[in-house]
Amino acid sequence: MSNSAGSTEVRSPVAGDATQRLIVERVIHAAPEVVILELADAAGGNLPPWQPGAHIDLKLPSGKVRQYSLCGDPENRRRYRVAVLREAAGRGGSEEIHAVAAPGLMLPVLGPRNHFPLVEAPDFLFLAGGIGITPLLPMIRHVGRAGHPWRLVYGGRRREAMAFLDEVAACEGGEVQVVAQDESGHPDIGGLIAALGPDTVVYGCGPGPMLAALEAAADRQGCTWRLHIERFSAAGEAVAPSTEAGDVPFEVELRQSGLVLQVPADRTLGSVLEEAGVPVPFSCQEGYCGSCETRVLDGVPDHRDTILTDDEKAAVTAMFVCVGRARTPRLVLDL
Template sequence: MPPPALPIRTLVVSAAAPIADDVMAVELSDPAGRDLPVWTPGAHIDLRTPGGHLRQYSLCGDPGERSRWRVAVLRQPAGRGGSESIHRSLSVGDRVRTGGPRNRFALVPATTYHFIAGGIGITPILPMIAAVAASGADWRLLYGGRRRAGMAFLPELSRYGPQVTIAPQDETGLLDLPGFLSRPRPGAAIYCCGPEPLLAAAQREARHWPEASFHVERFQATATDPGEATGFDVVLHRQGRSVRVEPGQAIIEALEAAGVTVPSSCREGICGTCETDVLAGVPDHRDTLLSDAERAANTCMFVCVSRSLTERLVLDL
């Protein structure tokens, strides 16, 4: 079954302040003081920015604190305007529309944890570290950024002592991924979040680890081979009808044109909102969420970006 639509709620900005160069921490609370939904480390929410953009931000506070959610927003002047509108226009007392939480980067049981964060990629990893540290499990963090002044949450991380390695590029050069990932450990898990060059480098260095060890979350879609732009039919199993997807048209666009609504958010294959079960046919997976094993299983797909390798694709819709 596809996931339900993320619950939409209006929250109030209870705090908003810079915590590093070009990084703002924003806390959100229920206007009536009600508890917010439970979440787990790695979860993100949708947030409608003052400029009208819909963006996903990782929750980086304490999951046990039900009265507020915290996110951190990196200002990206060359972006599409979402982060700029938050930094320029969002103030304490403002009300914002949010959806979620949803978790496609969940913390799995492991004998030891290797956390790798680049820049704002520390946000989903911060609550993971708190949870793992509280459990008594073995862990360590390698955290890089361009400059120390731009790296968020350094005071919070300082209490963990030598388990945390802070490595600003202007002081230490590139992260020592070969050393950090030199020795695979049975039952270990690697969690990595940050800019695409870091993720690609970490994945290369972890190639001698079991595939299931490596967990990654991306903040932007990776380039994919568009392949041959052919049309195909999507069969809506529960509705008993078919929808034609034309060359160059996204599945979700064809569904919407036919009056079929599928929950969606990013439209880039990175947030997981539009996950849909596949009953027959072979998807052409173009998301950045599924592992190789999940892609090979062909039991689900993300209809905002993925297509079909067969002339007919049967979906549980």
């Protein structure tokens, strides 16, 4: 879920945008299992602009596509910076990056896109869990430079495994609380939310249990409107299954290619598009990363993602085709 009410950010372009090839200029080992990649245009040109909360999609040598938050400085148009946590129990993308990352490596990159925009507010609480610090770093720098008060609560299993501790300590104008689990347990999320000031908005990014606790605490306090969340994994029951009892077949027309495809009741739209060779950048395939956002030209989608707000879903202008289906017999997509 990413509640963007009150934001002045313009939603980034959707699936089908041109891919650029960037070179890995520098590789930094920020923590025992975290590697930072600094990416640049091979010819030395400026990169597309971005705002805090944005991410890029990297196409790995294996063909896997993975999404990573930009954690550098938006004012630096010469390079992008992403941080990758090695996840041994993951789907192989982070392991591949840790194995192949080296200066000179060329990677196709799609984006930037922003489904986690920073809203205007007088006061901010940032809650990071592990590698969830990455999208929050540019936000903290931005609000600090703007003179707004902020507080960061940064939790992790062990202090030595937590990346960017020096950087967050150097950010202007705010307060940083580091909560290492082996030293002091978990952050008191309930207490943090109960003590919110009247004008404070909350940004959270981290593991699923942390975000579930944050949502529950905000719900108890009746302040879910203040909450802005980005997920690095599916949200359990919050993400609808790809297919459900009662699903019906539908037809999808791809306007750009002229293809007309049939989506059976027991198959996902994403799997049908992949089988047909349609070039959609899939990453999570569970409706939380935003890589496969696609314009809807006609028909009414059945949204099953955790990204779009209720207003965005009602606008019927875009959908995430990995988990989305159709409420009408036919959808027309800008593919």
